[in-house]
Amino acid sequence: MFNKRETRKMPMDWIWGLIGGLLIGTGGAVYLLVNGRIMGASGIIGGLVDGSAGDSKWERLAFLAGVVLLPIILQPVYREVDTHVTQNVLVLIAAGLLVGVGTRLANGCTSGHGVCGMSRLSLRGFAATLCYLLAGGVSVVFFRHLLGVI
Amino acid sequence: MQRLVFAFIAGGLFGAGLFISGMTDTTKVQGWLDVFGAWDPTLAFVMGGAMLPMALAWLIAARRRSALLGTALPPKPSTRIDRKLVLGSLLFGAGWGLAGLCPGPAIASLSYGGTGGYIFVAAMLAGMIVAPFVRTRLDKPVPAE
Numbered sequence: 001m002f003n004k005r006e007t008r009k010m011p012m013d014w015i016w017g018l019i020g021g022l023l024i025g026t027g028g029a030v031y032l033l034v035n036g037r038i039m040g041a042s043g044i045i046g047g048l049v050d051g052s053a054g055d056s057k058w059e060r061l062a063f064l065a066g067v068v069l070l071p072i073i074l075q076p077v078y079r080e081v082d083t084h085v086t087q088n089v090l091v092l093i094a095a096g097l098l099v100g101v102g103t104r105l106a107n108g109c110t111s112g113h114g115v116c117g118m119s120r121l122s123l124r125g126f127a128a129t130l131c132y133l134l135a136g137g138v139s140v141v142f143f144r145h146l147l148g149v150i
Numbered sequence: 151m152q153r154l155v156f157a158f159i160a161g162g163l164f165g166a167g168l169f170i171s172g173m174t175d176t177t178k179v180q181g182w183l184d185v186f187g188a189w190d191p192t193l194a195f196v197m198g199g200a201m202l203p204m205a206l207a208w209l210i211a212a213r214r215r216s217a218l219l220g221t222a223l224p225p226k227p228s229t230r231i232d233r234k235l236v237l238g239s240l241l242f243g244a245g246w247g248l249a250g251l252c253p254g255p256a257i258a259s260l261s262y263g264g265t266g267g268y269i270f271v272a273a274m275l276a277g278m279i280v281a282p283f284v285r286t287r288l289d290k291p292v293p294a295e
Contacts, residue, residue: 013172013178013190013192014191014192014195015195016170016171016172016192017171017172017173017192017193017194017195017196017199018171018195018196018198018199019170019171019199020166020167020168020169020170020171020172020173020196020199021167021171021195021196021197021198021199021200021201021202022167022199022200022202022203023163023164023166023167023170023171024163024164024167024168024171024196024199024200025167025199025200025201025202025203025204025207026163026167026203027159027160027161027162027163027164027167028160028164028200028203028204028207029203029204029206029207030156030159030160030163031156031157031160032204032207032208032211032217032223032224033207033210033211033214033217033218034156034160034217034218034219035153035156035157035160035217035219035221036216036217036219036220036221036222036223036224037217037221037224038224039160039164041164041252041253041254041257042252042253042278045253045257045274045275045278046278046281049275049278049279050278050279050281050282058153058154059153059154059157060157062153062154062155062157062158062161063157063158063160063161063164064161064257065158065161066157066158066159066160066161066162066163066164066165067161067162067164067165067168067254067257067258068165068257068258068260068261069162069165070161070162070163070165070166070169070258071165071166071168071169071174071258071259071261071262072261074166074169074170075261075262078169078170081262082175082262083174083175083176083251083255083259083262083263083264083266083267084175084176084177084250085176085249085250085251085259085263085264085266085267085270086176086249086266087265087266089269091248091249092249092266092269092270092273093269093273094245094248094273095245095246095248095249095251095270095273096245096249096269096270096271096272096273096274096276096277097245097273097274097276097277097280098241098242098244098245098246098248098277099242099245099246099249099251099252099253099256099270099274099277100245100273100274100275100276100277100278100279100280100281101238101241101277101278101280101281101284102237102238102239102240102241102242102243102244102245102277103238103242103252103253103278104238104277104278104281104282104285105234105235105237105238105241105281105284105285105288106234106235106236106237106238106239106242107234107235107238109242109252109253109254110246110252110253110254111164111252111253111254113239114197115197115200115201115204116204117227118201119200119201119204119205119207119208120204120205120208120227122227123227123229123231124227124228124229124230124231124235125227127231127235127236127239128235128238128239129239130239131235131236131239131240131243132239132240132242132243132246133183133243134240134243135239135240135241135242135243135244135246135247136183136243136244136246136247137183137184137185137243137247138243138244138247139183139243139244139245139246139247139248140180140183140184140187140247140248141184141185141186143247143248144180144184144187145186145187150180150248150249
């Protein structure tokens with residue numbers, strides 16, 4: 001059957017969103033001002049798998065180690081640890097491929113174009129964000145409300 | 151070594167922020183995108199919160215020649231909006247809406263996303279390996295009609 005759309009909306013969610021957002025931005029600030037690099041998740045991962053990372057390989061791996069480890073450390077003391085991701089294998093594969101190809105073609109994702117790009121008033125950052133928000137909205141409406149697969 | 155330590159700290163802050171903000175929860179991301187359903191505004195607070203320290207960092211960076219560890223700071227952003235940017239972002243958005251995951255949260259939730267999370271990340275890595283070939287095709291000049 002279809003996934004039940006849960007409405008677990010807690011009134012405090014936006015505060016956690018804001019605190020989490022500030023942490024994300026602080027991470028980006030450290031990566032920029034200390035390491036001199038733009039914190040874009042798709043670029044950091046993509047460079048490792050398509051061989052374009054070069055000398056920065058270990059720096060990227062260290063970054064990703066932090067991304068994976070901190071949630072593990074926080075899990076026992078923190079609330080929701082379920083991603084509620086679909087179990088539909090076809091949907092997962094299609095979505096993963098689209099995200100992988102798309103972010104590398106566009107040279108950035110929500111962190112690179114969104115957080116880092118828009119905060120420096122980059123035209124490309126705004127254009128990319130507009131496109132992926134638009135496509136994301138259409139995608140949810142299409143696959144959820146019209147096809148009912150998500 | 152210092153580079154690795156600070157990269158780890160930056161990644162840790164990023165991962166912790168994604169976890170705490172609820173952005174690794176696909177229902178919250180799809181809830182934000184679902185303007186015709188039970189709309190969830192959390193993502194706007196996350197994006198807004200993240201852009202504050204980041205904007206400050208760019209202001210500081212503009213007054214410096216290099217980063218603290220000596221590397222050159224990123225050059226001014228290009229203003230060129232090409233097919234790759236638009237098409238890529240549209241494809242990315244479609245996949246983002248479909249599963250509710252983007253690259254950062256997909257990695258941050260590896261430890262608790264279960265099999266579904268692994269399958270998504272594997273497919274994403276495959277897509278990233280294929281991307282350079284697609285890019286080359288798009289770089290070819292469009293034949294005149």
